[in-house]
Amino acid sequence: METGPILRAMTRNKLGVILISLQIAFTMTVVINAFFIINERSRLMARPSGLDEANTFFLTSIGFGENFNGAVTVADDLAMLRQLPGVVDVTVTNAIPVSGSGSNSGVRLVDDESAPAAYAAYYRVDEHAVETMDLDIIAGRNFTTQEIQWRKSGEAIATDQLIISRALASRMFPEREPSAVLGETLYISGLPPHQVIGIVEQLQGPWPTNNNLELSMLQPIHSFDGADTYLLRTAPGERDRLMVEVEEMLVASNGSRIIRNLMSLERTRAESYQVDSAMSTILWVVIVTLVFITCMGIVGLAVFGINRRRKQIGTRRALGATRMQILRHFMVENFLVSGLGVTLGAVLTIGFGIGLTSIFNMPVMAWYYTPLGMLALIVIGQVAVLGPSSGAARTEPAIATRSV
Amino acid sequence: MLKMTDVCKVFRTELVETHALSDFSLTIDEGEFVSITGPSGCGKTTFLNIAGLLETLTSGQYLLDGTDVSTLSDFQRAKLRNQKIGFIFQSFNLMPDLNLFDNIDVPLRYRGMKASERKQRIDQALDSVGLLSRKKHVPSQLSGGQQQRVAIARALVGKPLFLLADEPTGNLDSNTAHGVMDLLHEINADGTTIIMVTHDLELATQSRRNVHILDGRISSPVLTPVDFHRESATVGS
């Protein structure tokens, strides 16, 4: 290998080398950090809600007119929908996971509004919620039919049972096994005391960006306020058909209401994470653009260097260099420039990463990002310089004797 | 050692077909110092390029050291150039970014020689052209004559079968040119075959044999050294 002479020759042409290696370093830093941010985003976006999202949809039935009776309508609707072939289960609910809208409440261990609280999302549902949401009860039990309060307007809330997520259980009782939390009393702002009767493995609250996303609870109550949201889980592959059928059926069954917000959970998720997806797309564009520009720089430097040294290349060929040896010469040259670039880039990346972590509260980047980024840019550089180098390798040796 | 029989070289471009060499036959034996003369454009460089395996021939046969090289692959030709041929160019063709040591190292590295042997050979070659003390210098720090000496050292370092020199003194003033010619004669006296293209007839007369080319053909029967000295005046006119 002729790394030594190539390196010594490069030190006599510092400017181009320095500029390109700085460009490589800068590109590497931005690309690695952008990658990291994209990965963080998709990791956040990939967190499961706990629901069978692919087979779940929801809609809202809004009553109007003198004749509308919420309690009767909801009872009829639920009975009818649960009969439908392809429907696994249905529940009424006040909020939809991942949708971005819902309610939460401070949860305390003592009946004192000034005591510290965990803020947890609540879903007000009936006993079919566990099956509809596809939740795993890891301790305790589901609500019974009798425990559900069908609350007309003006009535006081009189429930006294809760099913809570495992995350909420361990937030409230950090040291305890889920089963040891059963029977404990929790105080929710403005409500009578509630007893934990069940714990589910996972159920996200409705706000994807919330730090307390995993803190949630189910409350066995439904309040009639004119708008009732039904969450439906279907057998695999039946969702789209049932979305159409269910809407038609509900419209036909009762003239005193309209159906709104018919939507699959998958679409809800896509909409809730739209900003994150857009940001990832932008970062991808940045990555591709920067890599492209850097490739152009590498190709430019290589082509310039090769054209400037045509006669030298011819001379090398005359002195016995094979095409392969000429190709390798320029590949090695690029490797050395890239090597300098990625070394600088590693320093920059680590510095930048420390900045991101401390200023924007980003998690610490895993150690392997930097070496993988270095490797990637070296490979990209080698690929970029392959074209110009093979052009150089095709230089005719006779050029050496041509007088210029 | 070098035997060309009916060699033709045709350059084809879109507009013209140039017969740079036609029915060119020439034999050169080991130890000779042959000068190639002729007017500009007659085919001297073309002959040198073919002899040095820098260009392929269009037809005819070329035996180098007994083997037919007309049909070798690019790779094989590169290897042969590296092993058997030393080149000296009119404009020296040193690598401006490499110091003298690294310049002379170029052909040896392509040969894949061990570092210790390379170093020993390079030092010896530099010493033989009187530039050992300047091995860390780059070509631009040297005069033209010195640069050509470096190029000669580079051509010799691989211990080639013969040297091919294309107007080796073309870029030098006459004093320096004489120095370089003296060096080439010394090298020849030590047994290295030299084939030198020149348009300088005075230099040509110093060689033991002259080949004069006109329009891609050898213009007169190849002369013996004795004949040549006698007839050099005619050649010059």
Ligand SMILES: Nc1ncnc2c1ncn2[C@@H]1O[C@H](COP(=O)(O)OP(=O)(O)O)[C@@H](O)[C@H]1O
């Ligand atoms: N690569 C080439 N393409 C086309 N024509 C060429 C090429 N090289 C040489 N020639 C032509 O071949 C003839 C001989 O050229 P050359 O051998 O360089 O002459 P000399 O060295 O004697 O001056 C000239 O007419 C020249 O123009």
Ligand SMILES: [Mg+2]
């Ligand atoms: Mg010429």
